Structure formats: C-alpha cells, structure tokens
Amino acid sequence: MADLSPRPERAATSRRERVAEEHRLAREAYDSNVPLRASNVREPLHGAAADVVRDQLREPTDLQVAIGVAQQLLDSDNVPALQEALRLLLRAHDAEPTTRPAVVEPPALRCPAAHPEDPTPCGGPTVVTILDAQNSGANGCEHHGARLLASLDGSRVYPLPDAPEQAAIRVFKAADTLPPFAWLENAPRTRPEQRSHEENRRRGEHR
Structure with a gap:
C-alpha cells in the first residue's frame, strides 16, 4: 500500500503546499494500482482482458456439454450412460426423438424344467x-x-x-x-x- 504521508525534499512551509503534496502522493498511489484495477471484473474492461473475463463467465453451450460428456464416456461399457450421452448430442442439434424406445426387459431366469414355450414364471426354488x-x-x-x-x-x-x-x-x-x-x-x-x-x-x- 502506498505511503500517503507527504515527504517532500523540503518541508512545506504553507497549508497550500502541504495540500498540493498530498494530492501528488494520492495520484502516484492511484497510478501504481492500475494492474489491480484491471483484474477486477467490476471495472470496465477492454481488449484482451475483457476477452479473458468474458470467456470465464460464459455459460457452455448444450453442444459443448454433450461433446464433453461423450469424450469422457468414449471407452465406457456403461450402456445407460452411453445412451444418455447420445441423447445430449441429439438434443444439442434439435434432433432428439419425440418418443423413447421401449425398454426390453431381459428374460427372467427359470428352472431347467421350464419348457421354452411355457411363458409362466417359476413357482419357487428348484426342488x-x-x-x-x-x-x-x-x-x-x-x-x-x-x-x-x-x-x-x-x-x-x-x-x-x-x-x-x-x-x-x-x-x-x-x-x-x-x-x-x-x-x-x-x-x-x-x-x-x-x-x-x-x-x-x-x-x-x-x-
């Protein structure tokens, strides 16, 4: 922090001189803090500094989010997660299907005595x-x-x-x-x- 105490090479002899010296020191302190003010997003920014702050505050687009999720799941074998990544990509391009495909349940495991054409479930354990x-x-x-x-x-x-x-x-x-x-x-x-x-x-x- 700048020292605002007036320290002229010679002592100020009048009140007017002392006030002028304090104003000079205040201007020097203000000028020395320009980099700090430029990094504050509440101050008006221009040029490269404005671009940096804008990029930091910008919300990612739906497509950017979908691409990020797809990249993370590229080597995944999690089918529901892969389906969700594809859905995000389709939504980002306004191409999401209006109806979801029917969920196909895997066939329930049954005892060996159950005939393949018999649709009924088992009535208990194998006994x-x-x-x-x-x-x-x-x-x-x-x-x-x-x-x-x-x-x-x-x-x-x-x-x-x-x-x-x-x-x-x-x-x-x-x-x-x-x-x-x-x-x-x-x-x-x-x-x-x-x-x-x-x-x-x-x-x-x-x-």
Whole structure:
C-alpha cells in the first residue's frame, strides 16, 4: 500500500503546499494500482482482458456439454450412460426423438424344467428332478416340474436333497390334474393322450 504521508525534499512551509503534496502522493498511489484495477471484473474492461473475463463467465453451450460428456464416456461399457450421452448430442442439434424406445426387459431366469414355450414364471426354488422313460432328467420348481411330469410318458419325480418335505408328492398330485403341454391353451383335448390322468379316470379311459 502506498505511503500517503507527504515527504517532500523540503518541508512545506504553507497549508497550500502541504495540500498540493498530498494530492501528488494520492495520484502516484492511484497510478501504481492500475494492474489491480484491471483484474477486477467490476471495472470496465477492454481488449484482451475483457476477452479473458468474458470467456470465464460464459455459460457452455448444450453442444459443448454433450461433446464433453461423450469424450469422457468414449471407452465406457456403461450402456445407460452411453445412451444418455447420445441423447445430449441429439438434443444439442434439435434432433432428439419425440418418443423413447421401449425398454426390453431381459428374460427372467427359470428352472431347467421350464419348457421354452411355457411363458409362466417359476413357482419357487428348484426342488425336484423329473426323469423320463430313458432316465434323462431335468431339475425344476414345483410348478414347472408338475407341467413337465404331465407331459412325458413314463416320467417320474424325485425330490432334491434339500427339498422341503413332500415337495415331490405335491408335484405328482399337481401333474395328475394337468393335461400334457398345459401351456398350449388352444391344443385339442379330445383324445385320452391329450387329457389329464384325472380326467381320463373320470371318463374311464387311459392314455
């Protein structure tokens, strides 16, 4: 900070001289602070200094933001994040689609006994093994185990070691009431081999 105390080479002899000396020192202090005033954004700026402050205060455009996000995600394998980066780029160019594509849910994991054409979900954990007449088997929940058991001639059901009590019995009883390939809702059910064991017993027929 500049020293504003008047220190002329010779002592001021009058009040007028002392006032003039103080004004001179004040002007020198003002001139010495020009760089500080130029860096203050509240002061009017011109030329290169104004360009620097303007660039610092300028808001980035939508396109600049979108490009920055895309550059950061260039090597990413995060699909939702990549989709968002593309959406920002499209929006910056006024090309964002009016409707979002439908979200495709991945297929739910089901037990091995579930037939590929059977759309129903599992009815619980995998608890039984279904064996066909050639002893080829598949593990399944009670729901799909019963549907598979009802669909295979000469098939049998066995509980897995950690199955709850009477799981195999419940599967066996449920399969008795189901027609083969129960998921085929419009399949004909006129012949014995197309109907459930329970219905055939009521009719006095066997499949």
